[in-house]
Amino acid sequence: xxxxxxxxxxxxxxxxxxxxxxxxxxxxxxxxxxxxxxxxxxxxxxxxxxxxxxxxxxxxxxxxxxxxxxxxxxxxxxxxxxxxxxxxxxxxxxxxxxxxxxxxxxxxxxxxxxxxxxxxxxxxxxxxxxxxxxxxxxxxxxxxxxxxxxxxxxxxxxxxxxxxxxxxxxxxxxxxxxxxxxxxxxxxxxxxxxxxxxxxxxxxxxxxxxxxxxxxxxxxxxxxxxxxxxxxxxxxxx
Amino acid sequence: xxxxxxxxxxxxxxxxxxxxxxxxxxxxxxxxxxxxxxxxxxxxxxxxxxxxxxxxxxxxxxxxxxxxxxxxxxxxxxxxxxxxxxxxxxxxxxxxxxxxxxxxxxxxxxxxxxxxxxxxxxxxxxxxxxxxxxxxxxxxxxxxxxxxxxxxxxxxxxxxxxxxxxxxxxxxxxxxxxxxxxxxxxxxxxxxxxxxxxxxxxxxxxxxxxxxxxxxxxxxxxxxxxxxxxxxxxxx
Numbered sequence: 026x027x028x029x030x031x032x033x034x035x036x037x038x039x040x041x042x043x044x045x046x047x048x049x050x051x052x053x054x055x056x057x058x059x060x061x062x063x064x065x066x067x068x069x070x071x072x073x074x075x076x077x078x079x080x081x082x083x084x085x086x087x088x089x090x091x092x093x094x095x096x097x098x099x100x101x102x103x104x105x106x107x108x109x110x111x112x113x114x115x116x117x118x119x120x121x122x123x124x125x126x127x128x129x130x131x132x133x134x135x136x137x138x139x140x141x142x143x144x145x146x147x148x149x150x151x152x153x154x155x156x157x158x159x160x161x162x163x164x165x166x167x168x169x170x171x172x173x174x175x176x177x178x179x180x181x182x183x184x185x186x187x188x189x190x191x192x193x194x195x196x197x198x199x200x201x202x203x204x205x206x207x208x209x210x211x212x213x214x215x216x217x218x219x220x221x222x223x224x225x226x227x228x229x230x231x232x233x234x235x236x237x238x239x240x241x242x243x244x245x246x247x248x249x250x251x252x253x254x255x256x257x258x259x260x261x262x263x
Numbered sequence: 264x265x266x267x268x269x270x271x272x273x274x275x276x277x278x279x280x281x282x283x284x285x286x287x288x289x290x291x292x293x294x295x296x297x298x299x300x301x302x303x304x305x306x307x308x309x310x311x312x313x314x315x316x317x318x319x320x321x322x323x324x325x326x327x328x329x330x331x332x333x334x335x336x337x338x339x340x341x342x343x344x345x346x347x348x349x350x351x352x353x354x355x356x357x358x359x360x361x362x363x364x365x366x367x368x369x370x371x372x373x374x375x376x377x378x379x380x381x382x383x384x385x386x387x388x389x390x391x392x393x394x395x396x397x398x399x400x401x402x403x404x405x406x407x408x409x410x411x412x413x414x415x416x417x418x419x420x421x422x423x424x425x426x427x428x429x430x431x432x433x434x435x436x437x438x439x440x441x442x443x444x445x446x447x448x449x450x451x452x453x454x455x456x457x458x459x460x461x462x463x464x465x466x467x468x469x470x471x472x473x474x475x476x477x478x479x480x481x482x483x484x485x486x487x488x489x490x491x492x493x494x495x496x497x498x499x
Contacts, residue, residue, distance in 0.1 A: 032319065041309045045302055046406060049363055052298040053402040056355055059294070060395035063287035067388040073381045074396060080377040081397030085404035088369035091434035092405075096412050109413045110309075113406060114302060114364055124333050131329030132321060144321040151310040151321075152329040158303055159334070159341030164361040165299050169292055171349045171357070192490055193483050194350040194386025195446065198375065199453050200482035201347070202443040203461030204475055205367060209436035211465050219433040220440035227444035231379075244380040248372060248441050255437035259430045 029146040033104025042110035049113055080245050087252045099125070102136045103149065111153050114161075121153060128152035215259060223255035284388050288354050291395075295358025302362060347479050351375075353391035356398050363402040368435050372442050373401035379445055452489060457482045 032038075057078065064074045092112060099108045099122055111121045128149040129136045136149075179190045206224075209216040230250055234243035243250075282290070314320035344366065345357060351371060352360050360370040375385070377397035383389040447454025460481045464474050 032313070032317075035317075037312060037317075038309070041305055041312075045305050046410075048298050048302050048305070050403060050406055052294065052359065052362055053399040053406070055294050055298070056291070056359055056395050057399040057403075059282065059287060059290050060355065060392045060399065063282040063284060063392050064396075065281045066283050066287075067392050069381075069383075069389055069392060073383075073393075076381050077377040077393045077396035078400040080380045081373045081400030082404045084373040084376045084397075085369055085401035086408070087434055088365055088372070088438065089405050089408035091368065091431055092365065092409075093412050093431075096409070100413070105413050109409065110306075112364070113409055114306075114362055120337060123336070127332045127336075128325075128329035131332060132325040143319045147310065147313045147319045148321040148325045148329060150313055151326040152333050154306045154310050155326075155330050156333040156337065158306055159338065160344065160361050161299050161303050161306075163341050163345050164357060165296050165303070167345065168295065168349075168354060168357050171346065172288060172292075172354050175349070189487065190350070191384055191386040192486055194390070195384070195450055196453055196457070196483045196486035197347065197350045197479050198371070198385055199443065199446050199450070199457035200460065200479040201351070201367065201371065201475065202439050202446070203454075203457035203482070204464065204478040206436070206439040206443045207458070207461035207465040208474075209439055210462070212436075216433065216436040219436040220443075223437035223440035224444035224447075227441045228448055231445065231448045245376070247379070247445065248376045248438070251441035251444075252434060252437040255440065256430045256433055259433045260427070263429060 028143045029141050030104060032143045032146055033107060035106075038104070038106040038110075042106035042113075045110050046113045076245065083245060084248050087249060103146075107150065107153075111157070114157065124153050124156050125149050215263065218262065219255040219259055222258045223251040226251040226254040287392070291355040291358060295355065299358065299362055343476055347476060351385055351394070352398075353394055355391065355395040359395065359398045359402060363398075363405065365405065368438055369401055369405060370398045372438050373397045375442050375445060379449075453482070453486050456485045456489070460485070 061074050064071075069077075096108055096112055099112070102122075103111075103125060125136055128151070129138075129141060129145055131152070132145040132148040134141050134145050175190065178193070206220050209220050211217075227247055230243055230247040234240050234247065345361060348360065348366060348371065349357055351374070356370070356374060360366045363370065374394035374397045377383075378385055378390050378393050381393060383393040385394070443454070443458070447458070457478075460478055464478050464481070469477060
């Protein structure tokens with residue numbers, strides 16, 4: 026375990042990890058820049074651009090805090106730099122801890138066990154890095170084809186008179202979250218309660234915001250408020 | 264420092280040229296592919312370095328055994344997730360979300376909330392640009408919080424009382440419920456269809472990794488059918 030932790034905090038790991046985080050930050054800035062340059066051509070005002078950025082920022086806080094606990098438990102097992110690099114790019118904290126557990130057992134040991142040595146640690150690094158590359162490779166190779174497919178669908182629908190792409194996008198989004206929410210509802214009483222309270226709060230906030238013009242700022246905070254309401258109720262009922 | 268400098272430069276550039284949607288996509292493909300390729304090279308170089316430069320190679324057998332088990336669990340997602348999230352994320356959103364991760368719990372909710380706040384419809388050009396902005400901002404925020412967690416680490420956790428930490432696992436279900444309701448308020452029919460399909464699919468003995476796809480396909484098909492009926496009804 027000690028040997029593994031020494032290797033896990035090796036400066037080279039820090040360099041790789043910080044380089045990767047650097048690329049993610051660079052990408053974020055690049056896309057914000059590109060999107061704000063494109064905003065005018067799709068009829069977005071300057072204040073709408075600002076709102077979009079602000080809402081994105083606000084709504085990352087809740088999930089990031091949720092990641093925190095898993096991240097901290099990963100740090101004690103895998104060290105700082107590997108945790109930073111794995112959670113910083115594709116792969117949620119949950120997937121990564123599952124992958125690390127699988128890799129350790131493939132080497133014949135357990136995470137955090139006294140015989141979890143340098144070689145076991147390197148096995149974990151291999152499995153997590155190869156495993157995460159699947160998404161990256163697919164995205165690099167096939168996003169362009171997905172774009173061409175979308176263009177065909179939207180060209181066809183223009184002739185038909187209504188936008189199929191808008192229906193598909195909205196319905197797909199609802200389907201994704203209906204599937205996740207249903208899974209949580211069926212998981213147990215506590216998660217079902219969190220889903221229900223959050224959904225109810227969202228409905229109330231959305232109605233209030235649309236009723237009065239001067240309350241439309243509530244839309245920016247609606248998800249945050251819903252999460253807070255759900256957590257408060259969970260806190261008192263647990 | 265680096266961040267503030269480049270954002271300053273970004274502001275100067277932003278004022279100079281306006282991009283059309285076509286150019287926006289072309290540039291998104293270029294920068295998206297470039298950044299992800301760099302990360303791919305970096306992620307594979309790290310284990311190679313540990314194995315062959317530092318000399319701690321564990322042998323290919325445990326690596327392959329571990330990788331096979333991992334791939335069996337999430338391998339479907341390598342293909343299914345980019346395809347099924349594409350209609351909502353768009354070109355630029357896909358490149359961003361699949362690099363920064365936390366797609367269902369952070370990227371999609373942030374994009375949806377931003378589209379809702381400024382009234383942009385998903386699947387339209389405005390919707391896509393809004394999603395790109397929101398996901399970029401969310402990703403930067405996520406990185407900042409992550410850095411703080413890594414630096415302050417366990418100390419930070421020890422300050423938060425255990426009773427409050429206990430409710431953290433409910434953040435994710437709350438996100439799912441909230442976003443579902445946000446869209447359902449706007450499109451009640453779609454919402455009802457999606458929820459009915461979601462519950463049915465989750466109650467049926469379907470393999471876990473197919474649930475998401477089945478849900479999307481069924482919901483989209485039913486919603487298109489509903490729209491078509493409405494449309495042809497109006498034409499008559």
